[in-house]
Amino acid sequence: MENGDIPENANEHCPGPQSESAGKSDACEGCPNQQICATAPKGPDPVEPLKNESNKKKADITWQYCENIPPHRLQVKCKFCSHICWGGIARMKRHLAGTKENVSACTSVPDDVREILTKLLESREKKKDENSLECFQEVRNEDNGAKKGKMDSFVDLVAIAERMATVKHKILVLSGKGGVGKSTFSAQLAFALAAKDFQVGLLDIDICGPSIPKMLGLEGQEIHQSNLGWSPVYVESNLGVMSIGFMLPNPDEAVIWRGPRKNGLIKQFLKDVYWGELDFLIVDAPPGTSDEHISIVQCLDATGLDGAIIVTTPQQVSLTDVRKEVNFCKKVGVKVLGVVENMSGLCQPIRDFKFLKMTDNGEQKDVTEWILEYMTEKAPEMLNLIACTEVFDSSGGGAVKMCNEMGVPFLGKVPLDPQLCKAAEEGRSCFAGKDCIVSAPALKNIIEKLMETNGLSMSVSNGV
Numbered sequence: 001m002e003n004g005d006i007p008e009n010a011n012e013h014c015p016g017p018q019s020e021s022a023g024k025s026d027a028c029e030g031c032p033n034q035q036i037c038a039t040a041p042k043g044p045d046p047v048e049p050l051k052n053e054s055n056k057k058k059a060d061i062t063w064q065y066c067e068n069i070p071p072h073r074l075q076v077k078c079k080f081c082s083h084i085c086w087g088g089i090a091r092m093k094r095h096l097a098g099t100k101e102n103v104s105a106c107t108s109v110p111d112d113v114r115e116i117l118t119k120l121l122e123s124r125e126k127k128k129d130e131n132s133l134e135c136f137q138e139v140r141n142e143d144n145g146a147k148k149g150k151m152d153s154f155v156d157l158v159a160i161a162e163r164m165a166t167v168k169h170k171i172l173v174l175s176g177k178g179g180v181g182k183s184t185f186s187a188q189l190a191f192a193l194a195a196k197d198f199q200v201g202l203l204d205i206d207i208c209g210p211s212i213p214k215m216l217g218l219e220g221q222e223i224h225q226s227n228l229g230w231s232p233v234y235v236e237s238n239l240g241v242m243s244i245g246f247m248l249p250n251p252d253e254a255v256i257w258r259g260p261r262k263n264g265l266i267k268q269f270l271k272d273v274y275w276g277e278l279d280f281l282i283v284d285a286p287p288g289t290s291d292e293h294i295s296i297v298q299c300l301d302a303t304g305l306d307g308a309i310i311v312t313t314p315q316q317v318s319l320t321d322v323r324k325e326v327n328f329c330k331k332v333g334v335k336v337l338g339v340v341e342n343m344s345g346l347c348q349p350i351r352d353f354k355f356l357k358m359t360d361n362g363e364q365k366d367v368t369e370w371i372l373e374y375m376t377e378k379a380p381e382m383l384n385l386i387a388c389t390e391v392f393d394s395s396g397g398g399a400v401k402m403c404n405e406m407g408v409p410f411l412g413k414v415p416l417d418p419q420l421c422k423a424a425e426e427g428r429s430c431f432a433g434k435d436c437i438v439s440a441p442a443l444k445n446i447i448e449k450l451m452e453t454n455g456l457s458m459s460v461s462n463g464v
Helices: 034-039 053-058 061-065 088-097 111-141 146-164 182-195 259-272 291-303 316-332 368-378 380-384 398-406 418-426 439-453
Strands: 066-069 072-078 084-086 167-174 200-204 224-226 229-231 233-236 239-243 278-284 307-312 336-349 356-358 364-366 386-389 410-416
Touching: 061 066, 061 088, 061 111, 066 088, 072 088, 084 088, 088 111, 146 167, 146 259, 146 291, 167 182, 167 291, 182 200, 182 239, 182 278, 182 307, 182 336, 182 418, 182 439, 229 259, 259 291, 291 316, 307 316, 316 336, 316 398, 336 398, 336 439, 368 380, 398 410, 410 418, 410 439, 418 439
Parallel strands: 167 278, 167 307, 200 239, 200 278, 307 336, 336 410
Antiparallel strands: 066 072, 072 084, 224 229, 233 239, 336 386, 356 364
8 A cells, every 4th residue: 555556455446545536436446545545645755755766856856865753744853963954844944954944954054065955945946936937937928827817906996096186075876776766865965065065976887777867967969989088977167977877879878787797896996097187086886785785885995985875664574674884884884874764754845735635426526726826825934834644654763763773873754755755867966946845954964964974075065
């Protein structure tokens, strides 16, 4: 067994104890040596000098001047000074050559031996450097390889860092649940910051469902390219927008992409779009914790990402998914700047309601005109009231309770305001004019709190 000979009690078609299939092939079934052959190391002993004449050239000359200390293969003793090296033959070689690589030099080794080993080390280091250069050339020349992929990734991150160097604050708007008004909040946050005279960029990375172009009144616009890169589409001179929605030939066109292609476009947005000097870059992400979220965090992580605002609605079916989003941020090291509870009850002036009366046969009769006339005559002060009602079940404590339990800031509540919905549909700011008398003050307070508590800037002015 020791020399690789086939044992006498082996099966008829034994592959040999030194074979890679020893103890594993069908021929070994039932052999009394099967367990030994399967677990025994194959090939020559890596510690002892090779005895086979054909393999002598593979033996390391250093073994002539040291010996292994069983049972540790990596514990080697110098024959000249009895120094014990942990780390095997490579470390012993440096000990005998007297190099200063955290290894004590042997003081008893003959000069001729030291010279031989020094030259051996130098030749190996040179070969190592040549191999490194070849690897680098391979990275540059291969079109499809893991090494090239890593190098390309590094080059992308450098390009992104250069672009983001002119952006002071980078904020993600996230949600674990779809349909909670995340894009509406992103759009109104961008409008509010731009009204404060900040230079603002809004990046839409919801590849399959880009809503930002419509919510900023930019449908039908196209991206233009200059020698500096892709130019954002501008709402105002200090509010630029970038979205895949500007690239679609038809707004109803479906984007049917797998993760890698989505990630590629996100990287391209970050490294090729020329924003210029920005105070804020707002990134509107799709719902969930998948490819787009991992990509944007990885790309912006080294550029100074301020954190994420998480949007939810009050009911448990939304909060369950939003908790996952909070945990995602904690796992990837993204600071949660705060949580916004959107659609927190339906609120609007009583005069904006439609009043219906149920008839005996179950039909609905519009009595709005009669009700308003009656109130104007009998109780005119009622016409200035705001009527509110719960739309979603918030008996579980809503976002406030979730924030307390998870240790993240709560920024505030935004009511479900039909006027805010109308502003989003028309692509305009809810702060312009006096239509959004319920939602605009709530959003203003949230933005004020966001900026004050996170040290982003002074509070939003009354002009917003």
